[in-house]
Amino acid sequence: xxxxxxxxxxxxxxxxxxxxxxxxxxxxxxxxxxxxxxxxxxxxxxxxxxxxxxxxxxxxxxxxxxxxxxxxxxxxxxxxxxxxxxxxxxxxxxxxxxxxxxxxxxxxxxxxxxxxxxxxxxxxxxxxxxxxxxxxxxxxxxxxxxxxxxxxxxxxxxxxxxxxxxxxxxxxxxxxxxxxxxxxxxxxxxxxxxxxxxxxxxxxxxxxxxxxxxxxxxxxxxxxxxxxxxxxxxxxxxxxxxxxxxxxxxxxxxxxxxxxxxxxxxxxxxxxxxxxxxxxxxxxxxxxxxxxxxxxxxxxxxxxxxxxxxxxxxxxxxxxxxxxxxxxxxxxxxxxxxxxxxxxxxxxxxxxxxxxxxxxxxxxxxxxxxxxxxxxxxxxxxxxxxxxxxxxxxxxxxxxxxxxxxxxxxxxxxxxxxxxxxxxxxxxxxxxxxxxxxxxxxxxxxxxxxxxxxxxxxxxxxxxxxxxxxxxxxxxxxxxxxxxxxxxxxxxxxxxxxxxxxxxxxxxxxxxxxxxxxxxxxxxxxxxxxxxxxxxxxxxxxxxxxxxxxxxxxxxxxxxxxxxxxxxxxxxxxxxxxxxxx
Amino acid sequence: xxxxxxxxxxxxxxxxxxxxxxxxxxxxxxxxxxxxxxxxxxxxx
Numbered sequence: 020x021x022x023x024x025x026x027x028x029x030x031x032x033x034x035x036x037x038x039x040x041x042x043x044x045x046x047x048x049x050x051x052x053x054x055x056x057x058x059x060x061x062x063x064x065x066x067x068x069x070x071x072x073x074x075x076x077x078x079x080x081x082x083x084x085x086x087x088x089x090x091x092x093x094x095x096x097x098x099x100x101x102x103x104x105x106x107x108x109x110x111x112x113x114x115x116x117x118x119x120x121x122x123x124x125x126x127x128x129x130x131x132x133x134x135x136x137x138x139x140x141x142x143x144x145x146x147x148x149x150x151x152x153x154x155x156x157x158x159x160x161x162x163x164x165x166x167x168x169x170x171x172x173x174x175x176x177x178x179x180x181x182x183x184x185x186x187x188x189x190x191x192x193x194x195x196x197x198x199x200x201x202x203x204x205x206x207x208x209x210x211x212x213x214x215x216x217x218x219x220x221x222x223x224x225x226x227x228x229x230x231x232x233x234x235x236x237x238x239x240x241x242x243x244x245x246x247x248x249x250x251x252x253x254x255x256x257x258x259x260x261x262x263x264x265x266x267x268x269x270x271x272x273x274x275x276x277x278x279x280x281x282x283x284x285x286x287x288x289x290x291x292x293x294x295x296x297x298x299x300x301x302x303x304x305x306x307x308x309x310x311x312x313x314x315x316x317x318x319x320x321x322x323x324x325x326x327x328x329x330x331x332x333x334x335x336x337x338x339x340x341x342x343x344x345x346x347x348x349x350x351x352x353x354x355x356x357x358x359x360x361x362x363x364x365x366x367x368x369x370x371x372x373x374x375x376x377x378x379x380x381x382x383x384x385x386x387x388x389x390x391x392x393x394x395x396x397x398x399x400x401x402x403x404x405x406x407x408x409x410x411x412x413x414x415x416x417x418x419x420x421x422x423x424x425x426x427x428x429x430x431x432x433x434x435x436x437x438x439x440x441x442x443x444x445x446x447x448x449x450x451x452x453x454x455x456x457x458x459x460x461x462x463x464x465x466x467x468x469x470x471x472x473x474x475x476x477x478x479x480x481x482x483x484x485x486x487x488x489x490x491x492x493x494x495x496x497x498x499x500x501x502x503x504x505x506x507x508x509x510x511x512x513x514x515x516x517x518x519x520x521x522x523x524x525x526x527x528x529x530x531x532x533x534x535x536x537x538x539x540x541x542x543x544x545x546x547x548x549x550x551x552x553x554x555x556x557x558x559x560x561x562x563x564x565x566x567x568x569x570x571x572x573x574x575x576x577x578x579x580x581x582x583x584x585x586x587x588x589x590x591x592x593x594x595x596x597x598x599x600x601x
Numbered sequence: 602x603x604x605x606x607x608x609x610x611x612x613x614x615x616x617x618x619x620x621x622x623x624x625x626x627x628x629x630x631x632x633x634x635x636x637x638x639x640x641x642x643x644x645x646x
Contacts, residue, residue, distance in 0.1 A: 032620060065605055248602035341623070345616035352613040356606055504623040 030200035040349035041207035041414030062250030063301030067311035084339035087330025097426035118324025122419035127449035140405035165457035243364030322479030325418040340503035430574035461552025
């Protein structure tokens with residue numbers, strides 16, 4: 020048991036950075052970020068986004084890495100064990116269970132999304148997504164995911180879903196079974212560079228599409244990029260049936276496009292208008308700040324418990340300051356550099372701005388297949404794009420399984436093979452229920468709301484308060500600086516202690532107010548209406564929580580593990596020159 | 602757009618260069634350290 024804690028380690032420093040970057044790079048980078056960027060006014064959103072990265076994302080990541088490495092050096096790899104090792108308090112140990120619950124419950128629905136990505140990649144290569152109308156794409160999505168009726172994803176007519184589901188599950192668990200360095204690390208070291216190559220290929224194609232329909236000069240890749248990035252934007256607005264002005268087209272800075280927009284306004288002045296949106300107007304919107312901070316928070320996967328587990332396999336004097344920053348920079352490159360240009364600009368160029376701003380799933384699985392169907396060579400590039408999404412989803416899902424594996428190993432005193440088997444059984448059962456209760460994707464939406472949003476904010480708040488206030492910022496900051504390859508400015512000690520928790524609590528409160536009090540989230544409405552998918556989602560959360568709680572309560576291995584680990588550490592340090600894992 | 606793309610690219614390149622140029626702790630250690638169970642673990646902090 021304790022020898023496991025001694026032997027399982029990352030193979031290289033770059034490997035762990037790749038694994039953490041792989042955990043962070045996911046659908047949020049390629050679908051959620053561009054949608055938010057476009058919705059909240061491009062350049063203005065980015066100002067709030069980078070401020071949030073500096074004050075929220077990077078400080079929490081440093082705290083998680085430092086606590087994980089410290090807990091690992093004391094023989095613990097799961098969040099409850101790490102929090103217990105750092106505080107010696109049972110309360111924190113039980114609070115740490117959220118760090119196992121979150122990745123496991125997210126995995127229940129994330130595997131379904133992985134299946135969609137793989138399915139869409141193969142369908143796209145086969146040419147099965149070359150459809151005509153938007154309703155056909157919506158129907159294709161509904162048929163494949165089973166969002167029309169519960170259980171329809173597993174019908175014989177849709178047997179490919181089950182096939183892809185088995186392939187994805189086997190791949191995930193095979194990689195997890197192979198262990199940290201031979202499984203997760205090796206895969207991420209191949210997947211991340213491959214992901215960059217594929218995204219470069221798709222990006223070249225996307226940036227060279229020009230103006231696909233010369234009859235509509237407002238729809239071009241230039242206007243798409245302008246829509247995404249410009250701080251001041253000139254837009255053509257259209258009055259909706261509810262008498263609300265909505266952005267219809269972005270007007271790029273060229274004469275033809277302006278004349279085209281002006282003609283529309285002259286033809287129907289009550290329906291169309293041209294308006295310039297200045298930067299300050301966008302920045303004064305509180306929703307923009309909330310969205311930017313939320314995006315930073317979700318994209319870096321801080322508050323999942325996964326980074327803490329990954330960092331626990333580092334050696335005592337391994338750097339966390341630069342490694343954490345490098346993983347963040349890789350994620351930001353994929354998000355801002357690639358995600359910001361890959362999806363929404365071609366959607367604006369082919370379908371217009373009003374269609375491009377859509378939900379994550381709407382943009383990814385309904386709008387973009389339409390774009391690729393219209394694009395020359397879209398069959399191949401669409402396939403590449405969905406394969407890119409699939410790769411990023413697999414690297415993320417691996418980080419969701421490792422905390423569960425570590426927890427079972429640690430608290431039940433079993434080996435990796437046994438813990439992977441138990442985890443495979445639990446996660447297959449959970450994900451099968453999510454995939455079965457697929458009507459309106461309610462089980463998935465419920466899990467995403469309570470776990471993928473509420474619980475993550477909660478765990479991040481717990482972690483930052485523990486780090487800044489309970490452990491103490493002086494000690495915590497010295498943990499970050501131990502073995503550090505870069506010197507972190509002292510101002511970050513104050514940011515971690517004061518600014519980050521205040522910001523986190525404010526955002527969490529505002530988010531709760533907005534999603535529960537003002538406009539109830541769909542998952543809450545579904546739960547109030549006692550719809551089966553929502554009930555299954557909530558029951559899953561409760562049953563997994565109780566299961567984990569029972570395991571932790573009945574576990575006697577923590578004290579034993581800690582004592583044994585210290586004994587073995589001292590022996591190995593004497594017998595092995597270097598003794599770096601002590 | 603240019604500023605953002607340049608910033609994130611430079612951020613990544615600087616970090617990666619620093620990672621690749623800095624040897625791992627194990628590579629630069631020449632001695633060994635003994636931690637005893639009764640030794641205060643955070644003594645260095």
